[in-house]
Amino acid sequence: MVETPDTRRKTDNPHPEDAGVSTHDLKAWFVREVLPLEASLVQFLRQSRLHGEDIADLRQDVYVRIYERASKQIPLSTKPFVFAIARNLVIDWYRHNRIVPIEGVADLESIEIASDEPGADRRAIARDELRHLKNALDHLPPRCREALILKRVEKLTRPEIAQRMGISENTVKVHLTAAAHLLADILYRDKSDLGGNP
Amino acid sequence: MIAGLDHENNAKAIEAQAVEWLIARDEHQTWTDEDQQRLDAWLAQSPAHMTAFWRVEASWNRTELIADIRPFGFGADQPQPRGLPWLVFFRVAASLGLFAVLGVGGYLYFARPTVETFATPIGGRKIVTLFDGSQIELNTDTVLQISSNQREVALIKGEALFQIRHDAEHPFSVSVAGHKVTDLGTKFLIRTNQGGLRVALVEGRARIEPDNGAQDQIATLVPGDVAVATKTSLAVTKKSEQELRDELAWQKGILIFNNTPLTDAAAEFNRYNTVKIVVGDPNADHLKINGAIHANDGEEFARLAKNLFELRAEQRGNEIIIGSLDVH
Numbered sequence: 001m002v003e004t005p006d007t008r009r010k011t012d013n014p015h016p017e018d019a020g021v022s023t024h025d026l027k028a029w030f031v032r033e034v035l036p037l038e039a040s041l042v043q044f045l046r047q048s049r050l051h052g053e054d055i056a057d058l059r060q061d062v063y064v065r066i067y068e069r070a071s072k073q074i075p076l077s078t079k080p081f082v083f084a085i086a087r088n089l090v091i092d093w094y095r096h097n098r099i100v101p102i103e104g105v106a107d108l109e110s111i112e113i114a115s116d117e118p119g120a121d122r123r124a125i126a127r128d129e130l131r132h133l134k135n136a137l138d139h140l141p142p143r144c145r146e147a148l149i150l151k152r153v154e155k156l157t158r159p160e161i162a163q164r165m166g167i168s169e170n171t172v173k174v175h176l177t178a179a180a181h182l183l184a185d186i187l188y189r190d191k192s193d194l195g196g197n198p
Numbered sequence: 199m200i201a202g203l204d205h206e207n208n209a210k211a212i213e214a215q216a217v218e219w220l221i222a223r224d225e226h227q228t229w230t231d232e233d234q235q236r237l238d239a240w241l242a243q244s245p246a247h248m249t250a251f252w253r254v255e256a257s258w259n260r261t262e263l264i265a266d267i268r269p270f271g272f273g274a275d276q277p278q279p280r281g282l283p284w285l286v287f288f289r290v291a292a293s294l295g296l297f298a299v300l301g302v303g304g305y306l307y308f309a310r311p312t313v314e315t316f317a318t319p320i321g322g323r324k325i326v327t328l329f330d331g332s333q334i335e336l337n338t339d340t341v342l343q344i345s346s347n348q349r350e351v352a353l354i355k356g357e358a359l360f361q362i363r364h365d366a367e368h369p370f371s372v373s374v375a376g377h378k379v380t381d382l383g384t385k386f387l388i389r390t391n392q393g394g395l396r397v398a399l400v401e402g403r404a405r406i407e408p409d410n411g412a413q414d415q416i417a418t419l420v421p422g423d424v425a426v427a428t429k430t431s432l433a434v435t436k437k438s439e440q441e442l443r444d445e446l447a448w449q450k451g452i453l454i455f456n457n458t459p460l461t462d463a464a465a466e467f468n469r470y471n472t473v474k475i476v477v478g479d480p481n482a483d484h485l486k487i488n489g490a491i492h493a494n495d496g497e498e499f500a501r502l503a504k505n506l507f508e509l510r511a512e513q514r515g516n517e518i519i520i521g522s523l524d525v526h
Contacts (some may be wrong), residue, residue: 023248030249031256038253049492050477051451052323053210060209097490133263149422152261173221180217184257 020072033078034066038188041086048090058093062086136186140179143167147175148183209250214331217241220258244288317341318356321470321494323451332370333358337389337448338470338493357389359446366401373409376429380405380417387446394428400442401500406432453493460485460503464520471496473514479521 041062045055065085075081137145143165150161158176164170216487219237223229241248256262316336318324324336336342340356349365353374362370364383371380374388375395384402388395397406399419405414406425407416420424422442425434437445444454453461464475470493491498496518500511503520511520 027252030252035253035256052383052449053208054212056209060212060246060250062252064245065243067249111211130263133260137264148261149264151224152258153264158225176221176224177217180220180254180258181213183261184213186255187252187260 003139021070021074026067026071026074029070029074029078030063030067034063034082035188037079037082041082042189044083044086045090050090050093054093058086058089065089133188136183139186140182144175144179144182147172148179153174209246212246212250213254214246216254220254224258226338244489284436313343313346315341315343320472323448330363330365332363333361335361335449353388353390353395355390357387357448359385359387359400359449361385376409377427378407378409380407386419394426396427397423397425398445399423399425399443400446408432445489448493451493452490454490455487457486457488460487460520463487464499467491467493467496467499470494473513474517475499476517476519477521478519 010166038059041059042055045058050058062082062085066082069075069081069085137148140148146165147161150164151158156164158169158172161172165172219240222233223237232253241251285446316324316326316334318336318338318340320339322336322338326334326336326342326344328334328344330348332348334342334344335358336349339359341354342356342358343352343354345351347368349368349370351360351370351372353372359382360370360372362381362384364370364381369380369382371378372388375390375393377395379386379388379397382403382405384404385400386402386404387398387400390396397404397419399421401421403417404419406419406427408427408429410429415427415430417425417432417434419434422436422438423434424437425432427433441456444456447454448470448474453463453466455466458466461477464477468474473496475496487502489502491502500513500518500520503509504511508520511518513519
């Protein structure tokens with residue numbers, strides 16, 4: 001994104017001392033360019049022999065570092081920027097946990113090859129958005145999906161959903177919370193991970 | 199933030215907070231300007247909050263397109279058979295490791311509100327999240343029962359890590375090997391085998407007492423304490439934070455050994471694997487190993503032993519024999 005003075009909204013920026021890029025622009029860039037790389041990023045972390053919660057924690061660390069660096073200046077090319085940060089943080093993690101990697105950090109080349117077509121992730125998501133979304137919904141438990149649809153499509157309030165579904169408001173909240181977690185992970189996960197879907 | 203004992207700041211905890219804000223904000227009728235200010239303040243606290251919120255918000259916003267795919271067969275007006283899809287979901291989710299990754303074990307629990315048994319196979323791990331956000335992580339080969347009020351748990355077999363939200367009015371207790379361990383605001387690890395138990399206290403405090411009420415076998419544990427109890431004895435020793443951190447490496451599928459005798463390391467490793475390591479050479483007893491190894495990789499263990507000590511390793515059926523046991 002090319003930054004011009006009139007796109008800046010400094011009042012939005014919680015870190016005015018960084019003041020390079022407005023939070024508004026940073027968020028738009030992050031959602032458009034960084035989040036679609038999450039599947040590749042998680043694949044990279046897994047190939048670097050991280051497991052379970054460590055993947056989520058490292059992913060968070062990568063996003064924080066991206067935020068800090070990109071808030072000064074948004075990089076011209078997102079993918080190399082993201083993976084350079086990821087690689088450095090994985091090496092730090094090995095050091096901190098005193099783990100000598102037996103096979104080392106995943107080869108960046110192999111990640112690039114896995115999706116070497118420029119912008120492939122983004123285009124695929126744009127093209128398959130509906131199919132992808134339907135697929136994500138297929139992976140939600142039925143009652144959870146029902147609550148989500150009443151909320152997001154019918155725009156009902158929580159008490160109304162509770163009444164419609166014959167459950168307590170608190171249970172509606174539990175359903176919506178689970179839906180939000182599942183959607184984030186399914187929508188940004190590598191589609192190939194989902195295997196044989198209905 | 200590096201993953202470790204600091205569970206307040208891990209990605210999962212932050213994501214849970216981000217989701218809570220997100221779905222609260224979606225209740226337009228009850229969302230106030232003060233709520234918005236509190237959300238803004240939370241976001242401004244750290245880039246981790248900001249990016250976690252952007253992530254869940256972006257995927258949440260994408261669901262606005264659901265209306266467009268309803269003609270293809272979605273909608274609340276379509277009755278869904280209750281039982282089977284749940285099971286299918288659990289199977290699919292389990293096969294994807296979704297519960298471990300997403301921590302929706304509590305959701306699973308919620309679906310079946312009676313006394314519930316959770317179990318892991320050899321080499322398995324599972325996280326159960328309770329309603330109040332408390333978490334129990336089951337290690338390999340473990341059986342755990344949770345009461346319907348979610349405040350009483352029985353560890354029947356194996357090992358589990360408890361991260362409990364303290365509630366003085368509803369104390370959380372674990373029954374294990376003829377003892378009761380009660381949380382006083384706590385993160386603790388309990389392991390039971392051969393009728394005994396071992397409790398390692400990571401954070402907060404916990405009380406251990408035998409069911410027979412013997413006063414001299416009651417103790418209040420503080421961080422770093424490791425209590426080993428049998429029917430008739432109790433011993434408490436101290437461990438450093440680093441030692442406890444190493445001990446919890448199984449959460450990441452890793453075992454860490456520090457000057458551990460090869461035979462002990464093999465026994466530990468065998469808890470996680472159906473293919474067992476047998477240390478055949480009696481002279482291998484004095485060999486000690488250091489380092490980290492993936493808990494489910496028998497070949498890696500054998501290779502390590504082979505390279506470190508120039509021992510032979512040979513697989514026979516369900517055993518990998520290390521050392522010179524009638525090989526030469």
